[in-house]
Amino acid sequence: FITTKLKIECIAIILFIIISSILQNYYNSLLLLTVICYVLCCRRMLKSYTNNIKLLQIQLDILSTNDSSSSSSSPAKIKLSLFTNFQKAIIIFISLKIIFYW
DSSP states (O other), rough: OHHHHHHHHHHHHHHHHHHHHHHHHHHHGGGGHHHHHHHHHHHHHHHHHHHHHHHHHHHHHHHHHHOOSSSSSSHHHHHHHHHHHHHHHHHHHHHHHHHHHH
């Protein structure tokens, strides 16, 4: 469920990125502000992924407690491996974008 606090936080980050990008076009010295916006956005994304990973790990623990044979091929295990690979890819992509774009 998307709470009001989450909506406000996401809208604020989006607006902050848009404003900092516009300001950077006029004032090159505001590059750091744009980088900070990207870091805030990444922080929020990774926090969400971390919460999802914790939830999936709890589900896997429950599955392994109840039936150890099905936990290795369960959808939760597959989704957990996809989440961890996606999280690594996002970190690498954003890092490379920040380093080489500016």
